[in-house]
Amino acid sequence: MPTEILYGVEVALNGLMAGVLYALVALGFVLIFKASGIFNYSQGVMALFAALTLVGIMEGQVPFAHLINAIFGTKIHHFGWEVPALLAIALTTIVMVVFAWLVQRFIFRHLVGQEPIILFMATIGLAYFLEGVGDLMWGSDIKTLDVGLPQGASFWIEENTAFLGGEDFYGFFIDKLDVVAAVVAAVLVAGLVIFSQYTKQGRAMRAVADDHQAALSVGISLSFIWVLVWSLAGFVALVAGIMWGAKSGVQFSLSLIALKALPVLMLGGFTSIPGAIVGGLIIGVGEKLFEFLIGPMVGGATENWFAYVLALIFLVFRPQGLFGEKIIERV
Amino acid sequence: MNDMSTEGYTTADGRKIGGVLMEMKNITLRFGGVVAIKDISFDIREGEIRAIIGPNGAGKSSMLNVISGFYVPQEGEVWFRGYRRGPMRPYQVARLGIARTFQNIALFEGMSVLDNIMTGRLNHMKSGMLAQALWWGKAEREESENREQVEKIIDFLEIQNIRKTPVGRLPYGLKKRVELARALAAEPKLLLLDEPMAGMNVEEKEDMSRFILDVNDEFGTTIALIEHDMGVVMDLSDRVVVMDYGKKIGDGTPDEVRRNQDVIDAYLGVAHD
Numbered sequence: 001m002p003t004e005i006l007y008g009v010e011v012a013l014n015g016l017m018a019g020v021l022y023a024l025v026a027l028g029f030v031l032i033f034k035a036s037g038i039f040n041y042s043q044g045v046m047a048l049f050a051a052l053t054l055v056g057i058m059e060g061q062v063p064f065a066h067l068i069n070a071i072f073g074t075k076i077h078h079f080g081w082e083v084p085a086l087l088a089i090a091l092t093t094i095v096m097v098v099f100a101w102l103v104q105r106f107i108f109r110h111l112v113g114q115e116p117i118i119l120f121m122a123t124i125g126l127a128y129f130l131e132g133v134g135d136l137m138w139g140s141d142i143k144t145l146d147v148g149l150p151q152g153a154s155f156w157i158e159e160n161t162a163f164l165g166g167e168d169f170y171g172f173f174i175d176k177l178d179v180v181a182a183v184v185a186a187v188l189v190a191g192l193v194i195f196s197q198y199t200k201q202g203r204a205m206r207a208v209a210d211d212h213q214a215a216l217s218v219g220i221s222l223s224f225i226w227v228l229v230w231s232l233a234g235f236v237a238l239v240a241g242i243m244w245g246a247k248s249g250v251q252f253s254l255s256l257i258a259l260k261a262l263p264v265l266m267l268g269g270f271t272s273i274p275g276a277i278v279g280g281l282i283i284g285v286g287e288k289l290f291e292f293l294i295g296p297m298v299g300g301a302t303e304n305w306f307a308y309v310l311a312l313i314f315l316v317f318r319p320q321g322l323f324g325e326k327i328i329e330r331v
Numbered sequence: 332m333n334d335m336s337t338e339g340y341t342t343a344d345g346r347k348i349g350g351v352l353m354e355m356k357n358i359t360l361r362f363g364g365v366v367a368i369k370d371i372s373f374d375i376r377e378g379e380i381r382a383i384i385g386p387n388g389a390g391k392s393s394m395l396n397v398i399s400g401f402y403v404p405q406e407g408e409v410w411f412r413g414y415r416r417g418p419m420r421p422y423q424v425a426r427l428g429i430a431r432t433f434q435n436i437a438l439f440e441g442m443s444v445l446d447n448i449m450t451g452r453l454n455h456m457k458s459g460m461l462a463q464a465l466w467w468g469k470a471e472r473e474e475s476e477n478r479e480q481v482e483k484i485i486d487f488l489e490i491q492n493i494r495k496t497p498v499g500r501l502p503y504g505l506k507k508r509v510e511l512a513r514a515l516a517a518e519p520k521l522l523l524l525d526e527p528m529a530g531m532n533v534e535e536k537e538d539m540s541r542f543i544l545d546v547n548d549e550f551g552t553t554i555a556l557i558e559h560d561m562g563v564v565m566d567l568s569d570r571v572v573v574m575d576y577g578k579k580i581g582d583g584t585p586d587e588v589r590r591n592q593d594v595i596d597a598y599l600g601v602a603h604d
Contacts, residue, residue, distance in 0.1 A: 219425030
């Protein structure tokens with residue numbers, strides 16, 4: 001096989017892997033949108049905050065160290081212990097659940113029945129607030145996150161695909177972390193789909209998304225469902241934060257990946273969990289292949305805009321996305 | 332327990348009506364300066380079909396919302412199954428066994444008919460989230476039991492052919508029936524119907540009346556309903572409360588109410604001379 005084609009396949013494969021990471025972020029958006037009709041602008045920041053908290057806990061950092069030192073004149077920065085990764089992940093999950101409860105108690109409980117645009121603006125405020133809190137709590141320097149996930153090129157894949165190139169000895173280069181991310185995403189999606197389709201809480205969640213009044217009349221507590229959903233979204237944010245953090249370090253630009261999730265959502269549909277995954281994969285593969293095939297003709301750097309143009313086309317021709325709920329209107 | 336009477340009565344068609352299931356005592360509900368309900372008392376007995384009627388703006392829907400917990404009255408007491416009910420949230424009231432339908436239909440439009448009705452069973456499911464997700468042990472048995480119950484109701488209300496259809500696609504009359512099915516699925520002690528016949532044609536009204544009577548007959552469900560259409564109400568109900576401008580102006584069997592001068596005045600108007 002000629003190396004150009006092989007190279008193209010490799011690009012597509014790497015695109016798939018990048019798509020998985022987009023999909024992980026998009027998943028958090030879908031969860032909250034499905035259950036409350038809120039487009040949660042702060043999802044990216046939640047991923048950042050979760051990753052910061054995880055690193056902070058693992059390294060035994062003292063939260064709000066700068067603030068404490070400034071007020072009391074102390075010089076504490078670290079507790080002097082290190083927390084094993086699994087325990088730290090569990091602790092961070094608890095932090096995200098507490099965060100979910102706070103959000104529901106102090107923001108959304110007071111906004112029940114408001115216009116979607118008001119709820120959306122509340123999440124923008126929440127995003128900046130959370131970014132500030134993250135900064136204040138854990139400091140603003142770039143941190144490395146190492147929870148013990150395998151990283152670097154997979155030689156096994158490279159060796160076992162080497163024969164494809166014949167004499168050129170061409171092996172695919174695929175990052176092990178990307179493979180792990182794909183597996184994690186698959187498990188997460190399977191879990192979420194099963195949760196929302198087959199459990200009582202999942203059914204209640206879909207009911208709440210549809211009609212608050214009706215949900216109350218069959219005995220569903222709105223507050224409980226909202227805390228549950230925000231906790232789930234917090235957990236998904238944590239997973240996304242771990243994957244992105246392990247790939248490119250925990251830094252504040254992490255919150256910007258949320259923007260890449262937007263075209264993913266427009267493609268997949270705001271209400272579909274599998275849609276978020278498929279949308280992510282299409283965007284991932286699409287932008288890599290487009291850069292590879294068309295990029296050289298137009299001077300490159302197509303990855304910056306390709307996803308948005310694709311999303312725009314979808315908005316015009318299929319506004320509900322590939323898997324979104326059909327917009328049914330009876331007149 | 333309280334001092335409520337437990338002896339029942341027998342209806343004209345020979346059905347035995349039990350003791351008091353719910354009692355409203357001196358309920359007053361205000362919205363700012365507007366008095367929606369003024370010092371109203373009445374009871375609902377076990378196995379009975381009880382109607383609340385009155386002209387537009389009489390406070391019927393407000394009354395129903397007080398019973399179902401959507402409104403909390405400023406004054407008065409609500410007694411249910413022998414206990415005084417404190418201020419509660421609507422979902423807690425639902426868990427006590429009071430199910431309702433809405434005047435302008437509140438269904439989960441994006442979900443199928445079957446799923447909509449299954450939400451009515453939420454409070455009958457006890458197994459854990461993990462067990463349900465894995466379809467494991469008790470959860471499996473529970474889901475099949477609940478499913479069976481729901482299928483019975485679907486058969487009963489003759490909506491087998493639309494069970495997989497998303498509710499958003501159904502015509503109005505069927506939506507009303509699905510809403511009734513969801514309320515029934517909860518196996519309520521008390522079923523509240525808010526204008527079940529509103530906006531229906533004669534044929535649909537007849538169907539709905541038949542279903543209401545059958546539900547009462549088959550499951551022994553106590554039903555409280557609000558209705559505009561006098562004819563329908565008089566045929567259906569065992570006892571009727573008549574409201575006008577937030578006050579109770581009549582209470583009794585349909586025949587008694589029909590002869591009540593205040594009721595006739597409220598509905599037909601009086602000459603002011």
